[in-house]
Amino acid sequence: MNRRKQKNIFITLCLLPAILLVSIFIFYPTLTVFFMSLFKWGGYSPEKEFVGLDNFKILIKDMMFMRSFQNTILLIVLVTIITLALALIFASILTREKFKGVNFFRVIFYIPNILSIVVIAAIFSAIYDPTSGLLNNLLGMLKLDGLQRMWLGDQKIVIYSIAFALIWQAIGYYMVMYMASMASIPESLYEASSLEGAGAVRQFFDITLPLTWNTIRTTLTFFVISTINLSFLLVKAMTGGGPDGSTEVFLSYMYKQAYTNSSFGYGMAIGVIVFTFSFILSAILNKITEREVYEF
Template structure:
């Protein structure tokens, strides 16, 4: 009994600091945000009017918020697909193929992660500039003048134009994760597969992917969780939600409601909604990527 009690005390003392930090930085703001969403207030003062689910009912009538949600999903899905494919492809190439300059390429790919998202967004604004942007200049140089256009003010291209900056800023981080995962696989598995006559593709699908599956799952969940924040930063700097609200995302509307309109109750409701969406997506991804651990 004494040993069991000491074990419980030890576990409690070990967990307490992390739980305290989690409570202060995560749980408390979540609860406060949920409570604030039930009030109508134009400031954070004590003058608040309880309105219950008024803001949540208004959600059904707000077409702009629905469109912002769809934009978030559009940007998030394409960003996740592009990042996963590119980072895994380059990780496989740099890990399994004999490339002399592979350490140099690792630095090049990871370099955007060192830059601020503000710097990256401003850089891509210049790239997309219709008058002197490098993208239009390259298209003109190779004889594709008809494809040159104002990328960030054209309704048909503006959402697509926001994907490359986000992918470029992110792919290096996941590249490092996948390189570490692939290099952690015992080379004897590949040697045995070669002896058995397995092709490169067969080795990829039967050895590499199964053994790095948990890393793929973690990468997908991180991309889903970070989707709202990534979209906000790029949209806020590159388009400001324009043209005519075409690129509005949920966190950008939250920002405007809170810090421009000072409608903190409605902004808190959007924050609660985003938290629920992220939680649901995380559960879905856990379910979709759930599989038994594989050992060779």
């Protein structure tokens, strides 16, 4: 047996466990979701009725699904833009500026990311409590009683209350990632730009942002997908989709249909839409954020 064949066998043996695990826990469940979306099934009954694409036809006319779709899009756009923008700004400040307590602020910003999403839901549920919550009491102390709200009970603002919790939870994690990328930028680039009269803002847009763009691209795609997942967990723990479905998102509505309303096939149809939407959105983001790689 020649050396090349031995090398190929070795590589195959090394990859085989990973391929088996991915096939069992990712590919097979995904194919099962697509298959089950073609059936009308309660999830527990042994009888399944093949209905083809009927579940998807019902889905198009389902106004609650459309509402969950709108809420998901809103959270993706709002949470992603604000979180990544603030994470970049804080990372730049903590990397470039020299002041006392930098390490302290790094730890403080990262703490929310190590908390369980259930703990975060409990914290913000207490903050948003209309009678004893921190937010309304603080507004009362500042004589801003007119701004006090039922933060988790008002259909017009409850989705924004969820969005704020998501932003608070994620900033620290992405800030640390951007700090690691910014730390590799040579200091000489900033010194040269300072000699030419560039200020901190100009340096951020002309040096920091272009040289961390690959990291931004990666985190952007990752964050959009994680927002879809985390929004379900936060909604489930804080509002259960209420009031009156105003905080329903993709996965919370899928969960209700599949496991609460005993419409498993219909829930799997929603799962197919979520999978397709996530895949297409990731491809679009990768395409529109494609830039020339800067080297230094």
